[in-house]
Amino acid sequence: MSRPLPVVGDLLAFQSDRLRFVASTHRDQGDVARFRLGPFPVWQLAHPDHVRSVLVTDAAAFRKGMVLQRARVVLGDGLLTAEGDVHRHHRDLVQPAFHSRRITGYASVMADRAAAVSGGWRAREPLDVHAATVRMTLDTAGTTLLGTSVDVGTVEGALADLLSAYKLAFLPFSEKLQGLPVGPLRRLQRGRKRLHGLVDSVVAERVSSGRDGGDLLSALVLGADRLSDEELRDEATTLLLAGHETTANTLAFALHLLAVHPSVQASVHAEVDGVGSPGPDDVDRLPLCRAVVSEALRLYPPSWMMGRQALVEYPIGSHVIEPGDLVVLPQWVVHHDARWWPQPFSFDPSRWLGDAGDRPRWAFFPFGAGLRRCIGEGFAWTEAVLGLATVARRWRLRPVPGRPLRLDPLITLRPRGGLWLIPEPR
Numbered sequence: 001m002s003r004p005l006p007v008v009g010d011l012l013a014f015q016s017d018r019l020r021f022v023a024s025t026h027r028d029q030g031d032v033a034r035f036r037l038g039p040f041p042v043w044q045l046a047h048p049d050h051v052r053s054v055l056v057t058d059a060a061a062f063r064k065g066m067v068l069q070r071a072r073v074v075l076g077d078g079l080l081t082a083e084g085d086v087h088r089h090h091r092d093l094v095q096p097a098f099h100s101r102r103i104t105g106y107a108s109v110m111a112d113r114a115a116a117v118s119g120g121w122r123a124r125e126p127l128d129v130h131a132a133t134v135r136m137t138l139d140t141a142g143t144t145l146l147g148t149s150v151d152v153g154t155v156e157g158a159l160a161d162l163l164s165a166y167k168l169a170f171l172p173f174s175e176k177l178q179g180l181p182v183g184p185l186r187r188l189q190r191g192r193k194r195l196h197g198l199v200d201s202v203v204a205e206r207v208s209s210g211r212d213g214g215d216l217l218s219a220l221v222l223g224a225d226r227l228s229d230e231e232l233r234d235e236a237t238t239l240l241l242a243g244h245e246t247t248a249n250t251l252a253f254a255l256h257l258l259a260v261h262p263s264v265q266a267s268v269h270a271e272v273d274g275v276g277s278p279g280p281d282d283v284d285r286l287p288l289c290r291a292v293v294s295e296a297l298r299l300y301p302p303s304w305m306m307g308r309q310a311l312v313e314y315p316i317g318s319h320v321i322e323p324g325d326l327v328v329l330p331q332w333v334v335h336h337d338a339r340w341w342p343q344p345f346s347f348d349p350s351r352w353l354g355d356a357g358d359r360p361r362w363a364f365f366p367f368g369a370g371l372r373r374c375i376g377e378g379f380a381w382t383e384a385v386l387g388l389a390t391v392a393r394r395w396r397l398r399p400v401p402g403r404p405l406r407l408d409p410l411i412t413l414r415p416r417g418g419l420w421l422i423p424e425p426r
């Protein structure tokens, strides 16, 4: 790797190709690696034992990393960005909405939305499957969590504005720059305004009507332990964003993998045909669909790198992480490590159909780990498996010649320029 520059450190190399940067850092320096992003010393930890230490056993020694700290400007004290007691309090309030019984209740909405969106596809015409899966998951999140259908264009436009500011997170003083009316910062402000405008009107309607729609927002508004309007907005904004994009990306990547592996696609069709029209009780009857989703999460983890900042001195092997240093745990590296995953870049759903052998528990952590583990994990599995089965029941997918999958690692890993496939009726 080239020598870091004094002020920006490895920021330019990192920003020019982030996936290659974290992979080559691991190759060159091993499981405990160091680099600098702007003013911040960064430790890249890439052994499953490190994942357990930082996220589970010693989680109290760390706070969220720079990207999520900066995201507070949009997400405030929502679950993803809150720390300490505020986080614990909100997690207790939100958790019941993600009980497995509730998710079974949401499953018919998930299957309906997947059928409605994929039912409108035109046979043999190239289609941006990522745009379609975003529509499915955003509709589902709006209905089940906020009790309303949200405008896809508004949320996607706002999300694109917010993601464009990702590259600023590691600049020195970036928190002080946020009010400046320049390029991506202006887009960040615009995205925040659009999103908050949408969420505020949904929350205001619910507060004034007192209507119980059986969704998460009703539970938060009507519960005895009522959150303030600002807290409601933060939570609703967080769940709307965190609750749709990652699952949409997973489902789009899974469909891409089927399109480029026709023999697995044929086996998925056989499994789905044995089940019929997939519904809430069928998730356990679709083990191959689940294995395909698992491989999608391994090969293309939507959370491709998790960040933390050390609060105290933290020893790691013969090194000491200083308070204020950043720590990154890159799923992109751990999920492609040949020590845990033979032929790590090959798509092989059979890895998930037998027992895991002696693979370490934290060699796979698409949903994080410990107290801050994804609250929507069960929701996401159900939605992705039912979505995959619903599409596979009706369509056979083919790649579009000349439009290969390209990756865009921002806060989440997403396809760059859409994910284009050709649907053929079965």
Ligand code: HEM
Pocket: 064, 068, 079, 080, 081, 091, 141, 238, 239, 242, 243, 244, 246, 247, 250, 301, 302, 303, 306, 307, 365, 366, 367, 368, 369, 371, 372, 373, 374, 375, 376, 377, 379, 380
């Ligand atoms: C495949 C889909 C998903 C992936 C890969 C994913 C990944 C993650 C990861 C890695 C974290 C931990 C972040 C950290 O510790 O810094 C997280 C947290 C979170 N996720 Fe997800 N997520 C997915 C789907 C969802 C869904 C469907 C929802 C809601 C409906 C959701 C809501 C949240 C929330 C609220 C948190 C913060 C939890 C807390 O700190 O208590 N996620 N997610």
